Amino acid sequence: MSEKETLLDLLLASPQEFVSGEEISRRLSVSRTAVWKQINKLREAGYEFEAVPNKGYRIVNKPVRIDTLTLLKTLKTNIAGKKLKVLETTVSTQEEAKALAEAGAPEGTLVVAEEQTGGKGRLGRKWFSPKGKGIWMSLVLRPKQPLHYMPQLTLLTGVAVCRAVRRTTGVMAGLKWPNDLLVDGRKICGILLESAAEDEYVRYCIAGIGISANLDPDDYPDELKSVATSLKIEAGHPVDRVQLIAAAMEEFETLYRLYQQEGFAPIASLWEALSVTLGKRVTVGAASGPVTGQALKLDPHGALVILMEDGRELPVFSGDVELRR
Amino acid sequence: MSEKETLLDLLLASPQEFVSGEEISRRLSVSRTAVWKQINKLREAGYEFEAVPNKGYRIVNKPVRIDTLTLLKTLKTNIAGKKLKVLETTVSTQEEAKALAEAGAPEGTLVVAEEQTGGKGRLGRKWFSPKGKGIWMSLVLRPKQPLHYMPQLTLLTGVAVCRAVRRTTGVMAGLKWPNDLLVDGRKICGILLESAAEDEYVRYCIAGIGISANLDPDDYPDELKSVATSLKIEAGHPVDRVQLIAAAMEEFETLYRLYQQEGFAPIASLWEALSVTLGKRVTVGAASGPVTGQALKLDPHGALVILMEDGRELPVFSGDVELRR
Structure with missing residues (x-):
């Protein structure tokens, strides 16, 4: 047993009471x-202590590791997450999952990390992923559909995570097109599907999912404070990350199977019901x-249909959406 | 000047005449x-000699290097091929170009190799790419269109190479859907567009082009003899690879610009005119x-429309086409 564990044992043995530094040093002979x-x-x-002069230390919060x-016991899926790699720290779960996919990892392989030192968002932007606070994970997919159907899979992933968040935490997040999760206009989750294809054959796709689970307001750097929030902030208490990961995998697998059997129509309906984009005035940065x-609405391919001022309808597949008030 | 060059000088000085081994050894003091x-x-x-007892050696064919x-002087393009990397040998120009693209290489960067030791075709199949005989090259693209439009770019690339082959060599190759080049049912060129995307944003796309330029019938392994041919075999003489590469880049750039300005309709017309697939009875291995x-015909997205036996029209985006006789 290491010195660290013994100190922990001491404090955990009496979680309500203070243990003085003197007593600790005596009992551990340090x-x-x-x-x-x-x-x-x-x-x-990730442990939190209360330290009071003349009284000593008291344990306030244990880190809840993934x-x-x-997690494996909690997963009710057949494939999603059943091949699992949980890392203490990594540069990017996305890069980790890509390397696994290139090496032949099967569909459903999931990489989860407590911390990402170089987490990435869309367009090479950084993704803030502090230790022990969030759900930073990447799922390997090998969809049978041609590359042409990727927009549908992007929307499906957003629906799955949104349903899992609502069901597990009660936080009523909504979907900003194509697949960001917002609560009252603030981002609570980002999703990024990276795909590698040969012509229309999808070699693999990596669904990167970043959920701001247990971040406190002080955890955010200044530039994110006004645009981001967390499930802990919104729910008023920490969320169980293992339950949420398991729920996300379960929702994903159910929808993925539905999609393979019934096509995109039921997914589109679910997306539309969870959307915070539809009906709003939006500006999309399209190529033109x-x-x-x-x-x-969504069109049958998964494009967002914009009703323009001249009355024409324009389907758009890509671009950042800015919601206008 | 190296020994090798001196021997070459000697033989090249009198290309019609034999030079005896004795004379060579005397003049080179070896x-x-x-x-x-x-x-x-x-x-x-790559040099070819005629060797006749008692007469000596005569040079018959010089290798024509790229x-x-x-090549840079021959290129009439603004971007396609203007950043150029010519390699004597590489595992795969595709992997080389991918690495360059990941490192930020601009659109139009072209990798050409005299030989690929691990050249690849569709679905991880090997691509036969012997030294000095073919055009093995990969072009880095950064299309502004969403990922959804990749089938159109695949067809465009086929049209460009087909037009370059016809114009430069007179060999009337045709397009098998989506972008193989055939002559009398035998493959003369394979094209593979690999793409890396984040959601609908295409980070880059690598157009791999393998043209069997100057292969002789004996160059092919047995399993390819009946299904493959070369421009040299079809034209009856070797082709100038530099001219053909330059023509392919030129055709590509012209069509790519046309596509950006006018959309897919003119590209679809050109593809249909060069197609050997349309009108034929085909079997497509679709996901279902x-x-x-x-x-x-092609549909407006670039799918191949199949008229099925029950009268329904089915657009397909991916799968190997088998032409039925």
Whole structure:
């Protein structure tokens, strides 16, 4: 048993009571400075302590790790997440999953990390992914559909995560086209599907899902404070990340099977019901320049149909949507 | 000047006449065995000699290298091929171009190799790419269109290469859907567009083009003899690879610009005019199983429309086409 575990044992044995530094140093036969160093290490690992002069230390919060065995037991899926790689830290779960896919990893392989040091969003933007606070994960897919149907899979993934968030946490997130999750206009989850194809044959696709689960307001850098929120902030309490990951995999697998059997129509209906984009006045940065109009519906391919000011309907497949007030 | 060049100088000085091994060994001050070794080295490098007992050696054919400077001078394009990497040998120009694209290489960057040791075709199949005999090249593209339009770019690339082949060599190759080039049912060129995308944003696309330019019948392994042919075999003489590469880049750039300005309609017309698939009875291995019917036309998205036996029209985006007689 390591020194660190013994210190923890001591504090966990009496979670309500303070244990003085003196007592700790005596019982562990280490110096007071060594105790203080241990406490700091545990803080870095996600433990929270209350420290009161003349009383000592009391444990306030344990880090809740994403435990591989617990997650595997919680998953009710056949493939999604059943091949699982849980990492303490990684540059990017997306890059990790890509490497696994290139090496032949089967559909459903899931990479989860407690921390990403180089997490990425759309267009090479950084994705803020601090340790132990969020759900940073990437799912390997090998869809049988031609590349042409990727917009549908993008929308499907958004629906799956949105349903899992609502069901597990009660937070009524909505979908901003194509697949961001918002709560009252603030981003709570980003999804990015990266695909590698030969002509129309999709070699693999990686669904990257970043959920701001248990971030506190102070965790966000200044530039994100006004545009981002977390499930903990919205729900008023921390969320169980393992339950949420399992729910997301379950929703995904159910919808993916429905899609393979019934096509895109039922997915489109579900997306439209969860959308915060439809009916709004939006500006989309399309290749030909920005287009403004009313977001009307999805077309059968998965494009967002914009009703333009001249009355024409324009289906758009890509571009950032700006919701106008 | 190296020994090798001196031997070459000697033989090139009198291309019609035989030079005896004795004379060579005397003039180069090397042994007869050294002369024979030099000749073999030159043979490996692509030179062809006639060797007649008691007469000596005569040069019959020089290797025609793809020379970077000559190619750059021949290119009449603004971007396609203007960033150029010519390699003596590589595992795969496709992998080379991908690495360049990941590192930020601009649109139009072209990788050409005299030889590929691990050239690849569709679905991980090997692509036979012997040294100095073909055009093995990969072009980096960064199309502004969403991923949804990739089938159109696949067809465009086929049209460009087909037009370049016809114009430069007179060989009347035709397009098998989506973008193989055939002459009398035998494959003369394969094209493979690999794309890397984030949702609908195409990070880059690599157009891999393999043209069997100057292969002789004996160059082909047995399993390819009945299904493949070369421009040299069909034209009856070797083709100038530099001219053909330059023509392909020129045709590509012209069509790519036309496509950006006018959309897919003119590209579809050109493809249909060069097609050997339309009007034929075909079987397409679609995701839902094989579909047989008459290849009718392209639809506005670039799908091949199959008129099925029950009278329904089915647009297909992917699958191997088998032409039925």
